[in-house]
Amino acid sequence: MSDRTVAASKRRSQAIAGGVAGALVFVVLAIVFFVVRSGDDDKQPVASATATTAATADAAAAPEPAASAEPTASSAPAAAGSGAAAGTLSPELSKEPEIKPGTGGPLSKLVITPLVKGTGPVVKAGQTVTFNYKLIPYAGGAVMDSSWSRGQPFTSVIGAGQLIAGWDQGIPGQKVGSRIQMDIxxxxxxxxQDLRFIVDILDAK
Structure with a gap:
Protein backbone atom coordinates (compact mmCIF):
# COMPACT_ATOMS: atom_id res chain seq x y z
CA MET A 1 0.00 0.00 0.00
CA SER A 2 1.38 3.41 -0.96
CA ASP A 3 1.86 6.31 1.40
CA ARG A 4 -0.98 8.18 -0.24
CA THR A 5 -3.38 5.33 0.34
CA VAL A 6 -2.38 5.10 3.98
CA ALA A 7 -2.91 8.84 4.49
CA ALA A 8 -6.35 8.73 2.86
CA SER A 9 -7.32 5.78 5.02
CA LYS A 10 -6.32 7.69 8.17
CA ARG A 11 -8.34 10.71 7.11
CA ARG A 12 -11.42 8.52 6.56
CA SER A 13 -10.93 6.91 9.95
CA GLN A 14 -10.61 10.31 11.64
CA ALA A 15 -13.72 11.62 9.86
CA ILE A 16 -15.75 8.62 10.96
CA ALA A 17 -14.50 8.95 14.53
CA GLY A 18 -15.39 12.63 14.53
CA GLY A 19 -18.91 11.91 13.24
CA VAL A 20 -19.42 9.25 15.88
CA ALA A 21 -18.20 11.60 18.61
CA GLY A 22 -20.53 14.36 17.41
CA ALA A 23 -23.44 11.96 17.39
CA LEU A 24 -22.60 10.87 20.94
CA VAL A 25 -22.43 14.48 22.12
CA PHE A 26 -25.89 15.16 20.57
CA VAL A 27 -27.35 12.06 22.23
CA VAL A 28 -25.90 13.07 25.62
CA LEU A 29 -27.28 16.62 25.27
CA ALA A 30 -30.69 15.27 24.31
CA ILE A 31 -30.72 12.96 27.34
CA VAL A 32 -29.72 15.81 29.66
CA PHE A 33 -32.45 18.07 28.20
CA PHE A 34 -35.19 15.49 28.69
CA VAL A 35 -34.04 14.69 32.23
CA VAL A 36 -34.08 18.37 33.21
CA ARG A 37 -37.47 18.92 31.50
CA SER A 38 -38.88 15.91 33.25
CA GLY A 39 -37.71 17.27 36.60
CA ASP A 40 -39.43 20.61 35.94
CA ASP A 41 -42.63 18.85 34.97
CA ASP A 42 -42.55 16.94 38.23
CA LYS A 43 -42.33 20.20 40.19
CA GLN A 44 -45.20 22.06 38.50
CA PRO A 45 -48.10 20.01 39.93
CA VAL A 46 -46.67 20.45 43.44
CA ALA A 47 -46.60 24.21 43.02
CA SER A 48 -50.13 24.19 41.61
CA ALA A 49 -51.37 22.00 44.43
CA THR A 50 -49.78 24.35 46.98
CA ALA A 51 -51.39 27.37 45.37
CA THR A 52 -54.76 25.61 45.25
CA THR A 53 -54.49 24.61 48.90
CA ALA A 54 -53.60 28.18 49.90
CA ALA A 55 -56.51 29.60 47.89
CA THR A 56 -58.91 27.11 49.47
CA ALA A 57 -57.68 28.01 52.95
CA ASP A 58 -58.10 31.73 52.23
CA ALA A 59 -61.62 31.15 50.94
CA ALA A 60 -62.52 29.13 54.02
CA ALA A 61 -61.18 31.86 56.30
CA ALA A 62 -62.99 34.69 54.49
CA PRO A 63 -66.28 35.85 56.11
CA GLU A 64 -69.57 35.20 54.34
CA PRO A 65 -70.99 38.19 52.40
CA ALA A 66 -73.30 40.29 54.56
CA ALA A 67 -77.00 39.75 53.94
CA SER A 68 -78.91 42.60 52.31
CA ALA A 69 -80.26 45.03 54.87
CA GLU A 70 -83.98 44.91 55.40
CA PRO A 71 -85.80 48.11 54.51
CA THR A 72 -86.36 50.39 57.51
CA ALA A 73 -89.18 52.76 58.29
CA SER A 74 -86.97 55.75 57.52
CA SER A 75 -86.37 54.49 53.96
CA ALA A 76 -90.08 54.16 53.19
CA PRO A 77 -91.75 56.94 51.16
CA ALA A 78 -93.26 59.68 53.34
CA ALA A 79 -97.05 59.75 53.49
CA ALA A 80 -99.03 62.81 52.42
CA GLY A 81 -98.86 65.42 55.14
CA SER A 82 -95.54 64.09 56.44
CA GLY A 83 -93.75 65.61 59.41
CA ALA A 84 -95.81 65.96 62.58
CA ALA A 85 -98.66 64.12 60.85
CA ALA A 86 -96.64 61.12 59.63
CA GLY A 87 -98.62 57.94 60.26
CA THR A 88 -101.59 59.81 61.80
CA LEU A 89 -103.78 60.59 58.76
CA SER A 90 -107.05 58.76 58.23
CA PRO A 91 -107.62 57.26 54.76
CA GLU A 92 -110.77 59.42 54.63
CA LEU A 93 -108.56 62.49 54.21
CA SER A 94 -107.38 61.17 50.86
CA LYS A 95 -110.93 61.56 49.47
CA GLU A 96 -112.40 64.91 48.46
CA PRO A 97 -115.26 65.75 50.85
CA GLU A 98 -118.83 66.52 49.87
CA ILE A 99 -119.95 69.91 51.18
CA LYS A 100 -123.57 70.93 51.70
CA PRO A 101 -125.00 74.34 52.63
CA GLY A 102 -126.08 75.22 56.15
CA THR A 103 -129.58 76.03 57.37
CA GLY A 104 -130.85 79.11 59.14
CA GLY A 105 -128.59 82.07 59.66
CA PRO A 106 -127.18 84.53 59.61
CA LEU A 107 -124.40 83.16 61.81
CA SER A 108 -123.58 84.99 65.00
CA LYS A 109 -120.56 82.93 66.05
CA LEU A 110 -117.93 80.51 64.79
CA VAL A 111 -119.18 76.91 64.81
CA ILE A 112 -116.80 73.96 64.38
CA THR A 113 -118.12 70.46 63.70
CA PRO A 114 -115.67 67.52 63.78
CA LEU A 115 -116.08 65.17 60.78
CA VAL A 116 -112.93 62.99 61.15
CA LYS A 117 -111.18 62.78 64.49
CA GLY A 118 -107.46 63.47 64.23
CA THR A 119 -104.89 61.58 66.28
CA GLY A 120 -101.87 63.81 65.67
CA PRO A 121 -100.44 66.61 67.78
CA VAL A 122 -102.52 69.65 68.72
CA VAL A 123 -102.04 72.64 66.41
CA LYS A 124 -100.66 75.75 68.12
CA ALA A 125 -100.81 79.38 67.03
CA GLY A 126 -97.64 80.38 65.21
CA GLN A 127 -97.12 76.98 63.56
CA THR A 128 -96.94 76.48 59.81
CA VAL A 129 -99.91 74.29 58.95
CA THR A 130 -100.76 72.38 55.75
CA PHE A 131 -104.43 72.01 54.81
CA ASN A 132 -106.82 70.78 52.19
CA TYR A 133 -110.05 72.78 52.14
CA LYS A 134 -113.28 73.40 50.28
CA LEU A 135 -115.40 76.57 50.55
CA ILE A 136 -119.01 77.48 49.73
CA PRO A 137 -121.36 80.25 50.88
CA TYR A 138 -123.03 79.12 54.09
CA ALA A 139 -126.51 79.60 52.61
CA GLY A 140 -125.59 77.53 49.55
CA GLY A 141 -124.21 78.00 46.08
CA ALA A 142 -121.27 76.99 43.90
CA VAL A 143 -117.86 76.10 45.34
CA MET A 144 -115.99 79.39 45.80
CA ASP A 145 -112.52 77.95 46.36
CA SER A 146 -110.92 74.53 46.80
CA SER A 147 -107.39 73.20 47.19
CA TRP A 148 -108.75 69.90 45.82
CA SER A 149 -109.47 71.48 42.43
CA ARG A 150 -105.88 72.77 42.29
CA GLY A 151 -104.46 69.39 43.31
CA GLN A 152 -102.17 71.11 45.83
CA PRO A 153 -102.59 71.47 49.63
CA PHE A 154 -102.41 74.96 51.10
CA THR A 155 -99.75 75.93 53.67
CA SER A 156 -99.76 78.99 55.94
CA VAL A 157 -98.81 80.20 59.40
CA ILE A 158 -101.86 80.02 61.66
CA GLY A 159 -102.85 82.51 64.34
CA ALA A 160 -100.63 85.28 62.96
CA GLY A 161 -103.16 87.38 61.02
CA GLN A 162 -102.25 85.91 57.63
CA LEU A 163 -105.67 84.23 57.28
CA ILE A 164 -109.22 85.26 58.02
CA ALA A 165 -110.07 85.54 61.72
CA GLY A 166 -112.33 82.47 61.60
CA TRP A 167 -109.33 80.29 60.68
CA ASP A 168 -106.95 81.92 63.16
CA GLN A 169 -109.50 81.31 65.92
CA GLY A 170 -110.79 77.90 64.84
CA ILE A 171 -107.67 75.94 63.78
CA PRO A 172 -105.46 76.24 66.92
CA GLY A 173 -106.49 73.54 69.39
CA GLN A 174 -107.47 71.07 66.65
CA LYS A 175 -105.43 67.91 66.11
CA VAL A 176 -103.38 67.08 63.04
CA GLY A 177 -105.28 64.51 60.99
CA SER A 178 -108.67 66.12 61.70
CA ARG A 179 -111.34 66.98 59.15
CA ILE A 180 -113.59 69.74 60.46
CA GLN A 181 -116.49 71.77 59.16
CA MET A 182 -116.15 75.46 60.01
CA ASP A 183 -119.19 77.75 59.78
CA ILE A 184 -117.77 81.25 59.91
CA GLN A 193 -121.47 86.75 53.85
CA ASP A 194 -121.32 83.74 56.12
CA LEU A 195 -119.08 80.92 54.90
CA ARG A 196 -118.84 77.15 55.27
CA PHE A 197 -115.45 75.44 54.99
CA ILE A 198 -114.48 71.80 55.22
CA VAL A 199 -110.84 71.71 56.30
CA ASP A 200 -108.40 68.78 56.52
CA ILE A 201 -105.44 69.46 58.81
CA LEU A 202 -102.58 67.52 57.22
CA ASP A 203 -99.50 68.75 59.05
CA ALA A 204 -98.24 71.31 61.55
CA LYS A 205 -94.66 72.34 62.27
Whole structure:
Protein backbone atom coordinates (compact mmCIF):
# COMPACT_ATOMS: atom_id res chain seq x y z
CA MET A 1 0.00 0.00 0.00
CA SER A 2 1.38 3.41 -0.96
CA ASP A 3 1.86 6.31 1.40
CA ARG A 4 -0.98 8.18 -0.24
CA THR A 5 -3.38 5.33 0.34
CA VAL A 6 -2.38 5.10 3.98
CA ALA A 7 -2.91 8.84 4.49
CA ALA A 8 -6.35 8.73 2.86
CA SER A 9 -7.32 5.78 5.02
CA LYS A 10 -6.32 7.69 8.17
CA ARG A 11 -8.34 10.71 7.11
CA ARG A 12 -11.42 8.52 6.56
CA SER A 13 -10.93 6.91 9.95
CA GLN A 14 -10.61 10.31 11.64
CA ALA A 15 -13.72 11.62 9.86
CA ILE A 16 -15.75 8.62 10.96
CA ALA A 17 -14.50 8.95 14.53
CA GLY A 18 -15.39 12.63 14.53
CA GLY A 19 -18.91 11.91 13.24
CA VAL A 20 -19.42 9.25 15.88
CA ALA A 21 -18.20 11.60 18.61
CA GLY A 22 -20.53 14.36 17.41
CA ALA A 23 -23.44 11.96 17.39
CA LEU A 24 -22.60 10.87 20.94
CA VAL A 25 -22.43 14.48 22.12
CA PHE A 26 -25.89 15.16 20.57
CA VAL A 27 -27.35 12.06 22.23
CA VAL A 28 -25.90 13.07 25.62
CA LEU A 29 -27.28 16.62 25.27
CA ALA A 30 -30.69 15.27 24.31
CA ILE A 31 -30.72 12.96 27.34
CA VAL A 32 -29.72 15.81 29.66
CA PHE A 33 -32.45 18.07 28.20
CA PHE A 34 -35.19 15.49 28.69
CA VAL A 35 -34.04 14.69 32.23
CA VAL A 36 -34.08 18.37 33.21
CA ARG A 37 -37.47 18.92 31.50
CA SER A 38 -38.88 15.91 33.25
CA GLY A 39 -37.71 17.27 36.60
CA ASP A 40 -39.43 20.61 35.94
CA ASP A 41 -42.63 18.85 34.97
CA ASP A 42 -42.55 16.94 38.23
CA LYS A 43 -42.33 20.20 40.19
CA GLN A 44 -45.20 22.06 38.50
CA PRO A 45 -48.10 20.01 39.93
CA VAL A 46 -46.67 20.45 43.44
CA ALA A 47 -46.60 24.21 43.02
CA SER A 48 -50.13 24.19 41.61
CA ALA A 49 -51.37 22.00 44.43
CA THR A 50 -49.78 24.35 46.98
CA ALA A 51 -51.39 27.37 45.37
CA THR A 52 -54.76 25.61 45.25
CA THR A 53 -54.49 24.61 48.90
CA ALA A 54 -53.60 28.18 49.90
CA ALA A 55 -56.51 29.60 47.89
CA THR A 56 -58.91 27.11 49.47
CA ALA A 57 -57.68 28.01 52.95
CA ASP A 58 -58.10 31.73 52.23
CA ALA A 59 -61.62 31.15 50.94
CA ALA A 60 -62.52 29.13 54.02
CA ALA A 61 -61.18 31.86 56.30
CA ALA A 62 -62.99 34.69 54.49
CA PRO A 63 -66.28 35.85 56.11
CA GLU A 64 -69.57 35.20 54.34
CA PRO A 65 -70.99 38.19 52.40
CA ALA A 66 -73.30 40.29 54.56
CA ALA A 67 -77.00 39.75 53.94
CA SER A 68 -78.91 42.60 52.31
CA ALA A 69 -80.26 45.03 54.87
CA GLU A 70 -83.98 44.91 55.40
CA PRO A 71 -85.80 48.11 54.51
CA THR A 72 -86.36 50.39 57.51
CA ALA A 73 -89.18 52.76 58.29
CA SER A 74 -86.97 55.75 57.52
CA SER A 75 -86.37 54.49 53.96
CA ALA A 76 -90.08 54.16 53.19
CA PRO A 77 -91.75 56.94 51.16
CA ALA A 78 -93.26 59.68 53.34
CA ALA A 79 -97.05 59.75 53.49
CA ALA A 80 -99.03 62.81 52.42
CA GLY A 81 -98.86 65.42 55.14
CA SER A 82 -95.54 64.09 56.44
CA GLY A 83 -93.75 65.61 59.41
CA ALA A 84 -95.81 65.96 62.58
CA ALA A 85 -98.66 64.12 60.85
CA ALA A 86 -96.64 61.12 59.63
CA GLY A 87 -98.62 57.94 60.26
CA THR A 88 -101.59 59.81 61.80
CA LEU A 89 -103.78 60.59 58.76
CA SER A 90 -107.05 58.76 58.23
CA PRO A 91 -107.62 57.26 54.76
CA GLU A 92 -110.77 59.42 54.63
CA LEU A 93 -108.56 62.49 54.21
CA SER A 94 -107.38 61.17 50.86
CA LYS A 95 -110.93 61.56 49.47
CA GLU A 96 -112.40 64.91 48.46
CA PRO A 97 -115.26 65.75 50.85
CA GLU A 98 -118.83 66.52 49.87
CA ILE A 99 -119.95 69.91 51.18
CA LYS A 100 -123.57 70.93 51.70
CA PRO A 101 -125.00 74.34 52.63
CA GLY A 102 -126.08 75.22 56.15
CA THR A 103 -129.58 76.03 57.37
CA GLY A 104 -130.85 79.11 59.14
CA GLY A 105 -128.59 82.07 59.66
CA PRO A 106 -127.18 84.53 59.61
CA LEU A 107 -124.40 83.16 61.81
CA SER A 108 -123.58 84.99 65.00
CA LYS A 109 -120.56 82.93 66.05
CA LEU A 110 -117.93 80.51 64.79
CA VAL A 111 -119.18 76.91 64.81
CA ILE A 112 -116.80 73.96 64.38
CA THR A 113 -118.12 70.46 63.70
CA PRO A 114 -115.67 67.52 63.78
CA LEU A 115 -116.08 65.17 60.78
CA VAL A 116 -112.93 62.99 61.15
CA LYS A 117 -111.18 62.78 64.49
CA GLY A 118 -107.46 63.47 64.23
CA THR A 119 -104.89 61.58 66.28
CA GLY A 120 -101.87 63.81 65.67
CA PRO A 121 -100.44 66.61 67.78
CA VAL A 122 -102.52 69.65 68.72
CA VAL A 123 -102.04 72.64 66.41
CA LYS A 124 -100.66 75.75 68.12
CA ALA A 125 -100.81 79.38 67.03
CA GLY A 126 -97.64 80.38 65.21
CA GLN A 127 -97.12 76.98 63.56
CA THR A 128 -96.94 76.48 59.81
CA VAL A 129 -99.91 74.29 58.95
CA THR A 130 -100.76 72.38 55.75
CA PHE A 131 -104.43 72.01 54.81
CA ASN A 132 -106.82 70.78 52.19
CA TYR A 133 -110.05 72.78 52.14
CA LYS A 134 -113.28 73.40 50.28
CA LEU A 135 -115.40 76.57 50.55
CA ILE A 136 -119.01 77.48 49.73
CA PRO A 137 -121.36 80.25 50.88
CA TYR A 138 -123.03 79.12 54.09
CA ALA A 139 -126.51 79.60 52.61
CA GLY A 140 -125.59 77.53 49.55
CA GLY A 141 -124.21 78.00 46.08
CA ALA A 142 -121.27 76.99 43.90
CA VAL A 143 -117.86 76.10 45.34
CA MET A 144 -115.99 79.39 45.80
CA ASP A 145 -112.52 77.95 46.36
CA SER A 146 -110.92 74.53 46.80
CA SER A 147 -107.39 73.20 47.19
CA TRP A 148 -108.75 69.90 45.82
CA SER A 149 -109.47 71.48 42.43
CA ARG A 150 -105.88 72.77 42.29
CA GLY A 151 -104.46 69.39 43.31
CA GLN A 152 -102.17 71.11 45.83
CA PRO A 153 -102.59 71.47 49.63
CA PHE A 154 -102.41 74.96 51.10
CA THR A 155 -99.75 75.93 53.67
CA SER A 156 -99.76 78.99 55.94
CA VAL A 157 -98.81 80.20 59.40
CA ILE A 158 -101.86 80.02 61.66
CA GLY A 159 -102.85 82.51 64.34
CA ALA A 160 -100.63 85.28 62.96
CA GLY A 161 -103.16 87.38 61.02
CA GLN A 162 -102.25 85.91 57.63
CA LEU A 163 -105.67 84.23 57.28
CA ILE A 164 -109.22 85.26 58.02
CA ALA A 165 -110.07 85.54 61.72
CA GLY A 166 -112.33 82.47 61.60
CA TRP A 167 -109.33 80.29 60.68
CA ASP A 168 -106.95 81.92 63.16
CA GLN A 169 -109.50 81.31 65.92
CA GLY A 170 -110.79 77.90 64.84
CA ILE A 171 -107.67 75.94 63.78
CA PRO A 172 -105.46 76.24 66.92
CA GLY A 173 -106.49 73.54 69.39
CA GLN A 174 -107.47 71.07 66.65
CA LYS A 175 -105.43 67.91 66.11
CA VAL A 176 -103.38 67.08 63.04
CA GLY A 177 -105.28 64.51 60.99
CA SER A 178 -108.67 66.12 61.70
CA ARG A 179 -111.34 66.98 59.15
CA ILE A 180 -113.59 69.74 60.46
CA GLN A 181 -116.49 71.77 59.16
CA MET A 182 -116.15 75.46 60.01
CA ASP A 183 -119.19 77.75 59.78
CA ILE A 184 -117.77 81.25 59.91
CA UNK A 185 -119.85 84.41 60.38
CA UNK A 186 -119.25 87.26 57.95
CA UNK A 187 -117.62 89.33 60.70
CA UNK A 188 -114.83 86.71 61.00
CA UNK A 189 -114.54 86.17 57.23
CA UNK A 190 -114.70 88.64 54.32
CA UNK A 191 -117.49 90.77 55.88
CA UNK A 192 -119.94 90.16 53.04
CA GLN A 193 -121.47 86.75 53.85
CA ASP A 194 -121.32 83.74 56.12
CA LEU A 195 -119.08 80.92 54.90
CA ARG A 196 -118.84 77.15 55.27
CA PHE A 197 -115.45 75.44 54.99
CA ILE A 198 -114.48 71.80 55.22
CA VAL A 199 -110.84 71.71 56.30
CA ASP A 200 -108.40 68.78 56.52
CA ILE A 201 -105.44 69.46 58.81
CA LEU A 202 -102.58 67.52 57.22
CA ASP A 203 -99.50 68.75 59.05
CA ALA A 204 -98.24 71.31 61.55
CA LYS A 205 -94.66 72.34 62.27
Missing amino acids: PAALAYKD
